[in-house]
Amino acid sequence: MDLKKLLPCGRIIVFKKGEIVKYQDEPIEDVLVLLEGTLKTEHVSENGRTLEIDEIKPVQIIASGFIFSSEPRFPVNVVAGENSKILSIPKEVFIDLLMKDREFLLFFLRDVSEHFRVVSEKLFFLTMKTLREKVLNFLVHHMNEERELTLPVTLEELSRLFGCARPALSRVFQELEREGYIEKHGRRIKVLKDPLEHDRI
Numbered sequence: 001m002d003l004k005k006l007l008p009c010g011r012i013i014v015f016k017k018g019e020i021v022k023y024q025d026e027p028i029e030d031v032l033v034l035l036e037g038t039l040k041t042e043h044v045s046e047n048g049r050t051l052e053i054d055e056i057k058p059v060q061i062i063a064s065g066f067i068f069s070s071e072p073r074f075p076v077n078v079v080a081g082e083n084s085k086i087l088s089i090p091k092e093v094f095i096d097l098l099m100k101d102r103e104f105l106l107f108f109l110r111d112v113s114e115h116f117r118v119v120s121e122k123l124f125f126l127t128m129k130t131l132r133e134k135v136l137n138f139l140v141h142h143m144n145e146e147r148e149l150t151l152p153v154t155l156e157e158l159s160r161l162f163g164c165a166r167p168a169l170s171r172v173f174q175e176l177e178r179e180g181y182i183e184k185h186g187r188r189i190k191v192l193k194d195p196l197e198h199d200r201i
Contacts, residue, residue, distance in 0.1 A: 003059065005104065006033060009097065010089035021078040021086065022062070028072040031094040032062040037084025041076040042160065051163040054118050055081065064111045065119075067091070134162050135172050139182070139191055147191040154187075 012035070015021055021032075024044060039056040053076050056062060063074050089097075098105050143149045151158060155173075159166040176182045183190045 002103070003035070005097075005101065006087060006089070009093050010087045013086045013088055015080040015084045015086065017080055017082045019080045021080055021084075022074045024074060024077045026074050028063060028067055028074060029091070031067055031089040031091060033087040033089065034058050034060050034062065035085040035087050038081040039084060040079045040081045042079060043076045049163065050160050052157070052160040053122055060114075061108065061111045062086075063115075064108065065115045067094075131162060131164050131168060132172050132175070135169070135176070136181075138162075139189065140194075143189075143191050147194075149189050149191075151187040151189065 010030070010033075015037075021039060034056050035058055037058070039062065041053040041056065043051045043053055045051070056078075061067075062078055063076075066072055066075060098108060139149065153161075155169055156166050159169045162169060173182070173184055177184050180192055182192060
């Protein structure tokens, strides 16, 4: 997508790492496009537990699938994962762009499709019965050909992704290591035997 076409259509807003960009249930008044940095989307349950849903990278539209819904509200908290720049475009200007520019229309449709792909994968992940199943699924899908992987985040951040408490996640890793499934050294993990052969995922 040619950003030169977008920049004159809105205003740039800067957020520092850790700042809240939008709150869950806040009305969507403008279209927000991430230009630089990364954003994290988090759902906060009634009991205060935080579940990380997705990571947004440039150039993606925030909550693209909800912008033109009957009740356009942000479904999750949007937090700056690092210092970030966002382009805020008025909805009417955005609609004009969609109608006039085929390239931009395809960009928007791809963004919406990608959003729902991520959400569907997350829903599949959450339907797993146990935390152990979630961890095993994560290992299988992230290990390389040598059955090795490096956790991209801390256990605290990973626990938010799994929707659990950090101590519970630590216990699962300890159990898998004790049972001979993995060797773990800090964030580096080697899968010793295929979990799919021993656990149903």
